[in-house]
Amino acid sequence: MKSSRLFLLAFLLTALVGKPARAHFLFIRILPPAEGGRAAEVYFSELAEAGDPRFIAKIAHTELWLQTASGNFEPLKVHQTPDRLRAWLPYTGSLVVTGKCRYGVLARSGQTPFLLRHFPKAIAGNPDELNKRRPHGKLPLEIVATIEGRRMRLLALRDGKPVPKAEFVTVDSELKNLTLTADGEGQAQWTPPAPGNYAVYTRHTSKEAGELDGQKYEEIRDFATLAFAWPLERKDADAAAVALFEEALAARATWKDFPGFSAAISGSLNGRSFDGTITIDARGKVSFADTDPSREESVASWVQEQLESIVLHRLPRPAAPGARPKPVLRFGESKNDHPLGRLLIFDGGKFASSYRVKDRQIMVVNRHVGQQNMTITVLDNDRNTEGLFLPRSYTVEYWEATSGALTRTETVQERWQRVHAWDLPAQHTVTAATQAGLAVQSFTLTKHEIPKSK
Structure with a gap:
């Protein structure tokens, strides 16, 4: 085992590809649940964190498979973005995503022309469940990881068979790396030194001539990668994440000692006008009465739903000791540079959720509800x-x-x-866009009245 830094990685890649600008590998990274759901992203880069837009066209044809709990490999639909590929995954559960990409023939003056192929993989979830997943088996080169407590056992497979004395190179988020040499059975043991995002790669070169798209090559150079976040599974909370979330909750305006109120309501529901009265009692129960009972049935459910949501977010949380346990929250990202704030993963609750918090404000709420994923993004407060x-x-x-x-x-x-000590809703407008077109629903509340104290 021998330790080195970025210069070794740059040297190896320069020798293989010709110049540092092309010193990239193909990585898959399984992301935590966030905007739109949970995804696997594919990067052609130096590490499994950010893609290089210069090469996106060369990897756009990458194929990905999700290994199910039963061991089947289901193809994933791959979407191309400006600098990476993305495929949507199940919101929860232990996941293994495998891919392949025939990059093309690289031929430079005075150098051996070769066919470059990449075989990326990523894992996430419960170690015991991941250890039960089998290799893809049909890839020319693959890395298989077995988790043994705080360490990993790495295995290189060439056409499904172990590669004795295979060389593995580990890469962390700062591009520090460690070179491991496998034993005679193709296995090497490694203990990730600290929590964080890691990748491992191995290579194999075969003297096999051929032609692709009119370009001849004399050998094939294969690279396999494995990317993951360590530890693979967490159940504990980050105290700083909990504090960040609770600070944002405390900064929200709430209806403390709320006595209820009544108001006149008028509005438009997809072009149909309505008016009437609403009453919200001290417990938050909403009542709506339309001045025209014949239209109440078509209007009441929407008005009720919207006002109940507003009330839910304004009523304060229980303040009694022990009435509500502290949330279990963890940081979903190591970096804190997202424009909408740092990602927090919420463990437990009715819905699978994650949040982004910035400047004492919850800027994003992500939820998985039934057969759909939902993201709320705050534009202005x-x-x-x-x-x-x-x-x-x-x-x-x-x-x-x-x-x-x-x-x-x-x-x-x-x-x-503002009515006395409470900020009450005055206007609420929802503009919805679907494949069927644009719909606008709105109501205005006036003549707010607070019940007189008894």
Whole structure:
């Protein structure tokens, strides 16, 4: 075993490909649940974190498979973005994603022309479940990992058979690496030194001549990679993540000691006007009465649903000791440079959820509900008299969970009116876009009245 740094990686890649600018590998990274759901992303880069847009066309034909619990390999639909490929995955569970990409023939003056092929893999989830997954078996080169407590046993397979004395190179997020030499059975043991994102690669060169797309080559150079986050599974909380989330909750405007209120309501539901009265009692129960009972049935359910959502987010959480346990939250990303804030993964609850928090505000809420994934993205907040935050505008996107197809987008605008000590809803507009077109629903509340104290 011998340790080295980035210069070794650069040297190896320069020798293989010709110049550092092309010193890239193909990596798959299984992301935590976030906007739109959970995805596997494919990068042609120096590490499994960011792609290089210069080469996206060369890897766009990459094939990916998801290995199911039963051991089957199901093909994934691959989407091309400006600098990476993306495929949607199940929101939860232990996952193995495998791929292959025939990059093409590289021929440079004075050098041996060769066919370059990549075979990336990524794993995530419960170690015991992952250890039960079998190799793909039909790839020319593959890395198989067996998790043994705090260490991994790596195995290189060439056409399904172990490669004695195979060389593995580990790469962390700072491009520090370690070279491991396998034993006579093709296996090497490695203990990741700290939590973080890692990748491992191995290579194999065969003297096999051929021709591809009119270009001749004299040998084939195969690279296999394995990428993962370590540890593979966590159940504990990050104290800093919990504190960040609770700080954002405390910065929201809430209806403390809420007595209830009543108001006149008027609005438009997809072009149909309505008006009436609403009452919300101290417990948050919503009642709506339309001045025209004949149209109440077509309007009431939407008005009720919207007001109940508004009330739910304004009523304070139980404050009694022990009434509500602390949330179990972990950071979903090691970096803190996302424009919408750092990703927090919520463990437990009714829905599988994740959040982004920035500047004491919850900027994004991601949820998996039934057969769809939902993302709420805050565009703008207002501040009330006490300096606490009230939502002003936000979007809600809905994706079909299996295919990742975007099915609906809503833009919501809120306006508030201060009545005594409470910020009450004054206007609520929802603009929804689907394949069927654009729909607008809106209501305005006036003549707010707080019940007199008894």
